Amino acid sequence: MTLLLKQIFNFFRLLNSDTGTNQLASGLALGLVLGFSPFLSLQTFLVLFICFFFRVQLGAAFLSAFFFKFVAFLIDPASDALGRAVLESESLRPLWVSLYNMPLVPLTRFNNSIVMGSGLIGLILAVPFFFIFKKSILKYRQTIVAQYQQSKIWKAWTATTIYKWYTSYEKLYG
Amino acid sequence: MTTANQTPTKKAKGPIRSEAVVPFTIVLALFITYFHFFFDSHLRRGMELGGYFILGAEVNVAQVDSSFLKGTLRIQGIQITDAAKPTHNLVEIGDVRFGVLWDGLLRARVVVEEMAVEQIKIGTQRKSPGKVKPPEEKKDEGPGAVDQLKEKALNKVEEKYDGNVLGDLAALLSGGSAKEIQGEIEGNIQAKKMVTDLQASLKEKQKSWEERLKNLPKPKEVEDLGKRLSQVKTKDFKSPQELEQSLKQIDSILKEADSKYKAVDQTGKDLRSELKAFEAELKKIEDQVKADIKELESRFKIPSLDAHSLSRALFASYLDPYLAKVNFYKSAFEKYAPPNVVAKVKGQPTGDPDLQIQPRPRSQGTSYEFGRPGSYPVFWIKKISVSSQAGASPDAGNVAGQILDVTSNQLLTNKPTVAKLKGDFPSLGVGGFNTELTFDNRKAESLIQFLLKVTNFSIQKKELLSSSDVGIELSKSSGELTTDLKLVDYKNLDLSINNRFNQNEFTITSKEKVAREMLSSAFASLPTLTLDVKGQGQLPTPRLSVDSNAGREIARALETQIKGKIAEAKAKIEKYVQDQIGAEKAKLEAEFSKIKSQFEGEVAKAQSKIEAEKNKANAQVNAAKKDSENQLKQKANEKLKDLKKKFGF
Numbered sequence: 001m002t003l004l005l006k007q008i009f010n011f012f013r014l015l016n017s018d019t020g021t022n023q024l025a026s027g028l029a030l031g032l033v034l035g036f037s038p039f040l041s042l043q044t045f046l047v048l049f050i051c052f053f054f055r056v057q058l059g060a061a062f063l064s065a066f067f068f069k070f071v072a073f074l075i076d077p078a079s080d081a082l083g084r085a086v087l088e089s090e091s092l093r094p095l096w097v098s099l100y101n102m103p104l105v106p107l108t109r110f111n112n113s114i115v116m117g118s119g120l121i122g123l124i125l126a127v128p129f130f131f132i133f134k135k136s137i138l139k140y141r142q143t144i145v146a147q148y149q150q151s152k153i154w155k156a157w158t159a160t161t162i163y164k165w166y167t168s169y170e171k172l173y174g
Numbered sequence: 175m176t177t178a179n180q181t182p183t184k185k186a187k188g189p190i191r192s193e194a195v196v197p198f199t200i201v202l203a204l205f206i207t208y209f210h211f212f213f214d215s216h217l218r219r220g221m222e223l224g225g226y227f228i229l230g231a232e233v234n235v236a237q238v239d240s241s242f243l244k245g246t247l248r249i250q251g252i253q254i255t256d257a258a259k260p261t262h263n264l265v266e267i268g269d270v271r272f273g274v275l276w277d278g279l280l281r282a283r284v285v286v287e288e289m290a291v292e293q294i295k296i297g298t299q300r301k302s303p304g305k306v307k308p309p310e311e312k313k314d315e316g317p318g319a320v321d322q323l324k325e326k327a328l329n330k331v332e333e334k335y336d337g338n339v340l341g342d343l344a345a346l347l348s349g350g351s352a353k354e355i356q357g358e359i360e361g362n363i364q365a366k367k368m369v370t371d372l373q374a375s376l377k378e379k380q381k382s383w384e385e386r387l388k389n390l391p392k393p394k395e396v397e398d399l400g401k402r403l404s405q406v407k408t409k410d411f412k413s414p415q416e417l418e419q420s421l422k423q424i425d426s427i428l429k430e431a432d433s434k435y436k437a438v439d440q441t442g443k444d445l446r447s448e449l450k451a452f453e454a455e456l457k458k459i460e461d462q463v464k465a466d467i468k469e470l471e472s473r474f475k476i477p478s479l480d481a482h483s484l485s486r487a488l489f490a491s492y493l494d495p496y497l498a499k500v501n502f503y504k505s506a507f508e509k510y511a512p513p514n515v516v517a518k519v520k521g522q523p524t525g526d527p528d529l530q531i532q533p534r535p536r537s538q539g540t541s542y543e544f545g546r547p548g549s550y551p552v553f554w555i556k557k558i559s560v561s562s563q564a565g566a567s568p569d570a571g572n573v574a575g576q577i578l579d580v581t582s583n584q585l586l587t588n589k590p591t592v593a594k595l596k597g598d599f600p601s602l603g604v605g606g607f608n609t610e611l612t613f614d615n616r617k618a619e620s621l622i623q624f625l626l627k628v629t630n631f632s633i634q635k636k637e638l639l640s641s642s643d644v645g646i647e648l649s650k651s652s653g654e655l656t657t658d659l660k661l662v663d664y665k666n667l668d669l670s671i672n673n674r675f676n677q678n679e680f681t682i683t684s685k686e687k688v689a690r691e692m693l694s695s696a697f698a699s700l701p702t703l704t705l706d707v708k709g710q711g712q713l714p715t716p717r718l719s720v721d722s723n724a725g726r727e728i729a730r731a732l733e734t735q736i737k738g739k740i741a742e743a744k745a746k747i748e749k750y751v752q753d754q755i756g757a758e759k760a761k762l763e764a765e766f767s768k769i770k771s772q773f774e775g776e777v778a779k780a781q782s783k784i785e786a787e788k789n790k791a792n793a794q795v796n797a798a799k800k801d802s803e804n805q806l807k808q809k810a811n812e813k814l815k816d817l818k819k820k821f822g823f
Contacts, residue, residue, distance in 0.1 A: 052198065055191050080539050087542050100544035106282035114539030 011059030016145050020057060025134035027057035029126045031064025036072045036122025038115055042107040072118050079117030086116055214238045221249070228506060231255040231264070232304035246273040255304025256297070258495065263300055268293025268562075268570075272555070283550040287557070294562040295570045296599055365462040365751065369758045372455055376766060379448065383773055386441050390776075391434040396783045399434075400790065403427050408794050409801040417802045421795065428791045435784045442777040449770050456766065459759055467748050485725030488638055488646070489705050493720070543583060551583035564600050571599035573607075590614035603632030619663040626657040633675070645683035646693065651675045651703070667716045669709035676702050696727045 011024070030047050037044045051061050072079070087096060099105045109115045148154055157163055218238040225233030236251025249270040256264040269292040278285030406423045407416070543552065558577040564570055575595030581587050593611040598604055606629025614621045633651040653675050660668040680697045684690040697703075704723045709716045 052194050053191060055187060055189050076539075083539060093544070096542070097544040097546050101281065101546060101549045103277075103280040107280075109282075109541075111542045111544060112539045113542075117539075 008059040008063060011057055011063060016141075021134055021137050023055055023057040024060045024137055025130050026054075027051070027060030028064040028133040029130035030056060031061040031066075032068045032129055033122045033126050034061065034065035035068025035070075036118040036125075038109060038112075041109050041115065042104065043119065068122075072122075075121070076114055076118070079121060080113045081117070082120060083113030083115065083117030086120065087111065087113060209242060214240055225254065226305070226307060229254060229257075230307040230502075231257040231260070232306070234304075244273065245276050245279060246271070253298075253300065253304075255300065255306065257306050260303040260306050261300055263295070263298045263304075266293075266295040266298050267291060268295075278550050278554075281550060282552075284553050285550050286555040289555050289558040291558055291560045292562055293570055294560065294573050297602060365459055365466050366755045366758070368459055368462050369755050369762055372452075372459070373758070373762055373765075375455075376452065376762065376769070379452065380769055383445060383448070383769075386445070387773065387776055390438055390441055390780050391784065393783065395434070396780075396787055399427055399431055399787050403787065403791050403794060406794065408798040414802070417798060420798050424791055424795045424798065428788065428795070431784055431788045431791060435781065435788060438777060438780045438784060442774075442781065445773055445777060449773075452766065456763060459755070463751055463755065466751055467744075482719060482721060482725065484728050485705070485722035486720040488724055488728070489720060489722060491640070492636065492638055492705070493707065545583060545586040547586070547588070549586055551581045551586045553580075553582040554587060555580040560595060562597070564598075571597055571602075571604075573597035584614070584616045588616065590616065603630075604628060605630045622659070622661040622664075624657065624659040626655065628653070628655040630654055643684060643686070644689060644693070645681075646697075647681040648675070648678060648703075649681045650677070650679040652677050661713075665712050667709055667711060667713055669707070669716070671705075671707040673705040674702055675705070678703055693728065696730075697724065700724060700727055 011027075030051055034044060034047050037047065050056065051058055086092065096111070100111055108119075110119065215238075217240060218235045221235050221238070222233050225235075232255040234251070234253040234255075235249055237249070239248040239250075240246065250268065252267040252270065254264045254266070256262045270289065272286045272289035275285040275287060403424070406427070407420050545551065555577075556579060558580065560573055560575045560577065562570055562573040564572045573595060574597055575593070577591070577593040577595075579587055579589040579591050581589075581591065584590060591611075591613040593609070596608040598607055606627070608625075608627045610623075610625045612621070612623040631653045633648055633653055636648040636651070637645075638648055639646040653673055655674075656670075656672045658670045662668075678697070678700070680694070682690055682693045682697065684693065700723060702723075704721075706721045707718065708721075709718045711717045
């Protein structure tokens with residue numbers, strides 16, 4: 001829990017800094033894929049592995065997954081219909097038959113209508129949303145963060161000894 | 175060397191999170207530790223809990239050993255409590271071992287090459303009584319819970335064999351039944367109530383019919399029509415205009431008569447249809463009388479000497495637990511079987527099976543099975559080898575056999591599930607047990623075939639009948655059983671169960687000496703007691719017939735002594751019912767017949783009067799027309815004569 005909270009605090013710290021834009025955007029985009037995937041499936045473990053192995057912002061991924069899980073739940077009927085249409089498509093049948101009988105692929109549970117539907121939605125949205133997240137973060141920093149840093153309250157806070165101690169600690173230990 | 179105002183610069187981090195190696199290793203170690211030390215115990219508890227909820231009785235598992243790398247599982251000491259007798263186990267299995275194929279696991283399928291089941295014991299004593307799941311409370315969504323279905327099944331069986339026929343016969347032998355008829359049934363005869371209701375209804379109808387008759391044309395109105403008609407000129411017309419005027423007058427009178435006739439005719443039709451409906455209601459009284467007599471016969475326990483009823487009554491308590499168990503497991507099967515199979519059981523359309531696509535709807539979307547010939551189904555146990563030796567433990571049986579191809583999709587394996595088991599349980603006195611089960615779900619119409627043969631099984635103190643009037647116990651017997659079941663498409667049942675009981679010793683108790691002696695002599699004359707159950711038809715309501723030579727023998731023995739008494743009691747009830755409603759019914763019928771003839775007569779009278787006036791009017795029209803024609807002819811002749819004269823002819 002402490003690790004999770006630390007990651008979420010890091011997310012807000014990075015969001016308000018000038019660095020880590022790609023880490024944050026990729027974290028949010030991977031979180032979207034996680035949110036649209038069932039918990040016990042191969043793709044979830046794969047995305048989690050990517051998140052842990054590469055320097056993706058974990059807090060962003062978890063927050064995004066948490067948010068998009070609700071979105072996925074709300075659009076379950078649409079995902080079900082999309083999944084059925086894709087899985088029942090006669091032209092795609094040979095592909096599904098061979099995928100279903102391959103090793104590892106069935107562990108994605110692609111043969112379930114909701115998993116297929118929401119998985120497709122998640123994968124299609126992940127790439128454009130990466131760029132949308134990236135642009136939004138930059139915009140946020142340019143407008144809201146810059147404006148806030150010009151405020152008297154912020155200036156007063158940065159002048160305090162506590163803040164100076166905190167920045168020194170931050171520089172030393174990250 | 176760094177100066178005081180120089181701060182150490184942090185090294186830029188690469189894209190790979192190398193510092194995560196340690197936490198990842200810790201998490202992995204924790205996983206391995208959990209699976210090594212705790213998983214088996216949690217799996218064991220999960221099995222016990224799942225078994226309890228599915229089977230409705232405590233399930234105990236002594237030990238579970240699993241190996242993730244080898245893909246093996248060993249379950250030891252499985253005990254399933256007998257819900258009907260919690261101090262004992264229904265079955266106890268010493269050892270179950272199997273390994274799953276990694277090849278299958280990587281494809282999300284459970285494929286077992288061979289499963290070994292050993293040390294089977296039946297009906298063993300438990301160390302402590304097992305917990306039995308209490309029946310679930312009824313929910314608004316309707317039935318569904320296994321226990322509710324079980325209860326329903328039990329109720330159905332009880333209902334089917336309701337009534338203690340032999341007890342009633344014994345009571346009748348003493349002259350007990352149908353004695354106090356009068357006091358008991360007063361006010362309970364439905365036909366009597368029906369007669370009273372019809373009497374009230376007839377009175378109401380009479381009023382309404384009288385009202386309608388009042389609205390019919392009065393005799394004076396019809397007479398007026400006649401008078402008006404007689405005043406119309408029908409001959410010696412001086413001009414065509416005069417003729418036309420007369421015809422108009424007659425036509426208007428005719429129309430008036432016609433409208434009155436129609437009104438009378440409509441009233442007549444309505445009346446006749448209502449009288450017919452009432453007559454039909456009157457006829458229903460007869461049916462109600464018959465139903466009342468039947469109901470009273472059952473209420474006063476007037477038994478039937480039908481051999482089938484006697485057989486059913488005699489073996490009801492012997493068969494009920496088996497039937498209830500069959501229903502319970504059928505309900506459990508419907509609850510936990512794959513949805514496409516359940517759809518078939520419930521008679522929902524499933525279409526012809528398709529090898530490539532098998533949709534299985536669940537609450538979370540629909541899962542499709544994209545199989546192809548030779549591919550693994552989701553679940554497949556290729557072979558279960560069952561072996562057990564009686565010497566291993568006092569309660570164990572000698573069982574040997576195989577169960578082949580237990581699978582979730584037979585289309586993929588293209589093999590039916592076949593089970594063949596044989597052996598004996600010496601401690602239970604069961605010998606020559608041989609069973610064969612075939613379950614073929616590959617075609618649209620699935621087939622289940624079950625054969626069971628038990629050469630001998632001993633029976634000790636089996637209570638067949640226990641009532642306040644009669645008690646019959648099979649104290650000692652050696653039975654022989656043959657069962658043949660065929661179920662097509664989960665619906666069409668063809669069942670035959672044949673039991674033969676030899677070396678029988680019966681204990682018969684009855685308050686009535688005559689009954690006791692009669693039953694004792696009937697059973698003594700049977701060296702072999704038979705019990706044959708036949709079931710045919712569509713589930714869930716197949717026709718079940720129970721037949722036994724005991725039923726026939728008892729019927730024959732009782733016939734001479736009791737037949738007269740039954741007829742007497744039946745006649746008594748019939749007479750009472752007829753006495754109660756006969757007079758009232760006759761009165762009602764007479765009243766109805768009187769009203770019917772009165773109203774029908776009145777309508778007919780009015781109709782004939784108007785019809786007569788109509789005919790008169792028509793005759794007058796014809797006469798007027800004839801007269802005018804004659805006049806016209808006469809005038810034409812006169813004119814012709816004048817012309818002839820003028821031209822000198």
